[in-house]
Amino acid sequence: MAANQEQEKEQRRRLLDVASRFPLPSGCRFSYGTAGFRADGATMAPAVCRAGILAALRSVKLAGAAVGIVITASHNPVGDNGVKIADPDGGMMAQHWEPFADALANAPDPDALLQLVLQFVKDEGIPLGGHHTAQVLLGRDTRPTGEYLLDAALQGINAIVGAHAIDMGILTTPQLHWMVRNKNKGIKASESDYFTQLIDSFRRMLELVPKDKGGDELAKKLIVDGANGIGGVKLEQIKAELSGIDIIVRNSGKEGEGILNHMCGADFVQKERVTHHGFSPEDVGVRCASLDGDADRLVYFCVSSASENKVDLVDGDKILSLFALFIREQLDIINNSGSQVNKSLPARLGIVQTAYANGASTQFLKNLGLEVVFTPTGVKYLHKKALEYDIGIYFEANGHGTVVFSEEFLSQLDSLSNELSSETANGSAQYHAAMRLMAASQLINQAVGDALSGLLLVEAILQYKGWSFQNWCELYSDLPSRQLKVKVIDRSSIVTTDSETKVSQPSSLQESIDKETANYTHGRCFVRPSGTEDVVRVYAEASTQVEADSLARSVAHHVEQLLG
Numbered sequence: 001m002a003a004n005q006e007q008e009k010e011q012r013r014r015l016l017d018v019a020s021r022f023p024l025p026s027g028c029r030f031s032y033g034t035a036g037f038r039a040d041g042a043t044m045a046p047a048v049c050r051a052g053i054l055a056a057l058r059s060v061k062l063a064g065a066a067v068g069i070v071i072t073a074s075h076n077p078v079g080d081n082g083v084k085i086a087d088p089d090g091g092m093m094a095q096h097w098e099p100f101a102d103a104l105a106n107a108p109d110p111d112a113l114l115q116l117v118l119q120f121v122k123d124e125g126i127p128l129g130g131h132h133t134a135q136v137l138l139g140r141d142t143r144p145t146g147e148y149l150l151d152a153a154l155q156g157i158n159a160i161v162g163a164h165a166i167d168m169g170i171l172t173t174p175q176l177h178w179m180v181r182n183k184n185k186g187i188k189a190s191e192s193d194y195f196t197q198l199i200d201s202f203r204r205m206l207e208l209v210p211k212d213k214g215g216d217e218l219a220k221k222l223i224v225d226g227a228n229g230i231g232g233v234k235l236e237q238i239k240a241e242l243s244g245i246d247i248i249v250r251n252s253g254k255e256g257e258g259i260l261n262h263m264c265g266a267d268f269v270q271k272e273r274v275t276h277h278g279f280s281p282e283d284v285g286v287r288c289a290s291l292d293g294d295a296d297r298l299v300y301f302c303v304s305s306a307s308e309n310k311v312d313l314v315d316g317d318k319i320l321s322l323f324a325l326f327i328r329e330q331l332d333i334i335n336n337s338g339s340q341v342n343k344s345l346p347a348r349l350g351i352v353q354t355a356y357a358n359g360a361s362t363q364f365l366k367n368l369g370l371e372v373v374f375t376p377t378g379v380k381y382l383h384k385k386a387l388e389y390d391i392g393i394y395f396e397a398n399g400h401g402t403v404v405f406s407e408e409f410l411s412q413l414d415s416l417s418n419e420l421s422s423e424t425a426n427g428s429a430q431y432h433a434a435m436r437l438m439a440a441s442q443l444i445n446q447a448v449g450d451a452l453s454g455l456l457l458v459e460a461i462l463q464y465k466g467w468s469f470q471n472w473c474e475l476y477s478d479l480p481s482r483q484l485k486v487k488v489i490d491r492s493s494i495v496t497t498d499s500e501t502k503v504s505q506p507s508s509l510q511e512s513i514d515k516e517t518a519n520y521t522h523g524r525c526f527v528r529p530s531g532t533e534d535v536v537r538v539y540a541e542a543s544t545q546v547e548a549d550s551l552a553r554s555v556a557h558h559v560e561q562l563l564g
């Protein structure tokens, strides 16, 4: 009893102490959005320290399961930084803890912080002050404020009695999510295990490429824009071990090559669609990929002409389409093969998109007979929906996405592969298709979208299909689209429904959108408050660029008039 009281006292002392070490500057307000907390790196220490407390509490609540903290601001400018928390399954922190995250980050003084924690642990039934354990894995990107913020996070974690912090070093965001997931599954979880898994499963994918499909030298060449971030650094580390592909890294993050995310990276190329830093007319016709600053986003592009600085873009929607085609094809081979060994593998394949997916991609996927569903913007929604299927494939148009396989499906696939390999069918089309699916499930990062593993899966599939960048690009033609941002007094006054495709409040706004949209062939338009910026986003699609621009502009005008 006395020992418990001592521990409780110690717990209170530590929380008061750490909170007084990281006072909240006046006027600072943090909100745990889709990307966690994000702001100017120099102002982030109080929020990061409190995220440390939060992560340790989450681990205590989940009986000591490992929880992750990533210190990154993704594609934001180099001066910014941020922090987000990974749950034990490697996904984003459970949404119902977000209001507490906000309250904790904004607690005005040490006493308020202590009271908040005590109330929360009581409400959530967290056994604080007892003989619990907690472990938090930390990773950070290459930003200059990363090291100092890591220290703030460590102090936050150590403020919870029994919590143990493990610094995993400078990593891509998806690497840390992968480590958290593996650690909790009790399987290998180090960085070298991550690399080995990528390298081995990529090699297996290439071994399963039909012999007549092997491409020429140009087909094997890939230039990767690393956004001067951590993704380029990691790719440089492993590219020599990736057989069957010749990778050149530009904007690799090496001293003197450029500034993180400045005029380069997936966000830049997807929005601007022009040649960026590190690329020139000499690259015309070569397949290129672009990562963002923390390597959880991937897009592809090709410099289209030497005279103009334009690029042909392959965005998340087309990566999704490629993955969907490949997986569907393997399932069809397994289930419809005419071999004597008639084994089948029933699988529910689900495609998850957001309203920002180009309408042409949705049409393409539906024409293939695939089940396509929509969720609100943000990986946490897409990932959760994808988990409802045996195989779920999700992508945001901007290049965040992955493929998830259910445990049950993987175990059936494993049994099927074993049966096929022991029977005469070893070497049959059915066996190869099963092995391809198995290798793909090991290559792709199932914890979260991962530009490095996604890139290798794309490369393996292009080789399997014997496709050039152009073949891939021509799967379908994107409908012209336009995105605009509108500054309003209070963006939360817009309430949306139907996965953000309709405005429910103010209702007159939806009436105006419907009226405008009816004037355009293939017109589609929606508005929603951004979760990461203080703006309302307007998206419009139509059959020509001029029409898409005009539809977006007129709807933006209605938003301004009504709410500006």
Ligand SMILES: CC(=O)N[C@H]1[C@@H](OP(=O)(O)O)O[C@H](CO)[C@@H](O)[C@@H]1O
Binding pocket: 034, 035, 356, 377, 378, 379, 396, 398, 400, 529, 530, 531, 532, 533, 537
């Ligand atoms: C249109 C768009 O690209 N929105 C992005 C952006 O969210 P907003 O809520 O739209 O600000 O940032 C999110 C986090 O990175 C990302 O998941 C999402 O796709």
Ligand SMILES: [Mg+2]
Binding pocket: 074, 075, 292, 293, 294, 295, 296, 297
């Ligand atoms: Mg990112």
